[in-house]
Amino acid sequence: MDYKKAGVDIEAGYKSVELMKKHVQATMRPEVLGGIGGFSGAFSMTAFKDMEKPTLVSGTDGVGTKLKLAFVMDKHDTIGIDCVAMCVNDIACAGAEPLFFLDYIACGKNYPEKIAEIVGGVSEGCIQSGAALIGGETAEMPGFYPEDEYDLAGFAVGIVDEKDLITGKDLTAGDVMIGIGSSGVHSNGFSLVRKVFDMSKESLDTYYEELGTTLGEALLAPTKIYVKALKNVKNNNVKIKACSHITGGGFYENIPRMLPDGVRAVVKKDSYNIPPIFKLMAEKGDISEEMMYNTYNMGLGMILVVDPSSVDRTMEAIKEAGESAYVVGCIEAGEKGVTLC
Numbered sequence: 001m002d003y004k005k006a007g008v009d010i011e012a013g014y015k016s017v018e019l020m021k022k023h024v025q026a027t028m029r030p031e032v033l034g035g036i037g038g039f040s041g042a043f044s045m046t047a048f049k050d051m052e053k054p055t056l057v058s059g060t061d062g063v064g065t066k067l068k069l070a071f072v073m074d075k076h077d078t079i080g081i082d083c084v085a086m087c088v089n090d091i092a093c094a095g096a097e098p099l100f101f102l103d104y105i106a107c108g109k110n111y112p113e114k115i116a117e118i119v120g121g122v123s124e125g126c127i128q129s130g131a132a133l134i135g136g137e138t139a140e141m142p143g144f145y146p147e148d149e150y151d152l153a154g155f156a157v158g159i160v161d162e163k164d165l166i167t168g169k170d171l172t173a174g175d176v177m178i179g180i181g182s183s184g185v186h187s188n189g190f191s192l193v194r195k196v197f198d199m200s201k202e203s204l205d206t207y208y209e210e211l212g213t214t215l216g217e218a219l220l221a222p223t224k225i226y227v228k229a230l231k232n233v234k235n236n237n238v239k240i241k242a243c244s245h246i247t248g249g250g251f252y253e254n255i256p257r258m259l260p261d262g263v264r265a266v267v268k269k270d271s272y273n274i275p276p277i278f279k280l281m282a283e284k285g286d287i288s289e290e291m292m293y294n295t296y297n298m299g300l301g302m303i304l305v306v307d308p309s310s311v312d313r314t315m316e317a318i319k320e321a322g323e324s325a326y327v328v329g330c331i332e333a334g335e336k337g338v339t340l341c
Helices: 010-025 062-071 079-092 110-127 190-196 215-220 227-235 249-258 276-286 290-293 308-320
Strands: 054-062 098-105 131-142 150-163 176-181 241-244 264-268 300-306 325-333 336-341
Touching: 010 110, 010 131, 010 308, 054 079, 054 098, 054 241, 062 079, 062 190, 079 098, 079 227, 079 241, 079 325, 098 110, 098 227, 110 131, 110 150, 110 227, 176 241, 176 308, 190 300, 227 300, 227 308, 241 308, 249 264, 249 290, 249 300, 249 336, 276 290, 300 308, 308 325
Parallel strands: 098 131, 264 336
Antiparallel strands: 054 150, 098 150, 176 300, 176 325, 241 300, 264 325
16 A cells, blocks of 8 residues: 555656646745745845835735636636635725745645646736746545545735725725726636526536626636736726725625725715626526625726825726726715715
C-alpha cells in the first residue's frame, strides 16, 4: 500500500504546480519576495512606508454552489475570477488597494490540467485587481469530495492609509448613491438558481433570445471586479463616503451595512435597467420582487455614496474604467435601513 493507492497522487500535484506557474507569474508585483513553491509568500511593505498610518484590510470568501454549474458545463477557466472578486471587492469597499491573494482548492482527484485551468482564472482575477498571487494550496481529498468535484476559496490582503478608510460615518441627508453595473448573478444565490432552473447540460446549453446567450453562459459569467473603478474615482479627487458590495442578501442586507445610525438609503428601482437574467429567474421561479432584491444584486454589483458636488466626476471616472454607472438614489434622514421605490 502507498499514498497513490490510497487515492492521493503526489506526482499529479507536482504537475499541477508546474502547469500553474505561468499563471502565477503573470500576477507578480515588485513587492513580491521569493519564488513559487515555498512554504509561505513574502511581500515587502517598503512601497507603503510614506503612508501616515498604513492599515491592512483583509477579506476571505469562496464561490459557493456556483461551482455546481462549472461541474455540469465542465468549464473551469472563469470560476477563479469569481473567487478573487468576492474577496477583493470586499476590501475595496474599505478604500483599500489589494496587495496579494492566496487560493485554496480542495478536490476529490487532482487532474493537473483542470487545476491549472482554475488557477488561470484566479490569475486573471488577480491581474484585474492588481493583486499578486503569492501562494495557495491544492488538497487532494479522496473519499471526501467526488472525483470530478472541487471547492475553491481565497484570501486577500489590501492596504489603505487610515485617513482614507471608507467608513460611512460622514454620510448626511442629500448625499447621492451611484451604482456600478454587474455582469449578472455574480456568485451569490445559486442555491435558489439551482431550484429555479434544471441543472442538466441540456438545460444550461439552451439558448434564450432575451439573454442573447445560453442559460449556462449567462449564469456562469464571472463576477465583476470593481477595484480599478473605485481607484479611478479616488484618483479623480472624489471622496467616497460609503461603499457597499452587493452580494448575498441583496439590497436589503448589504446597503444598510454602509450606513451609520440616523440615515436611510432610498433606491429608485427604475433608475437603471435590470439585466434580463433576473427577470427570467423571477418569472421561471415565481419569485417575488422583494425576495429578488433580498437575494440578488439585481444588476448593481457595487453602490457608493458621494457628495452631490462629486456626482459628475464620479460617473465619468467609473465610465473611464470601463464600467457602467447610474445615479440610483440618495441618502435621507431617518431610521437606518433601505427603501426601494
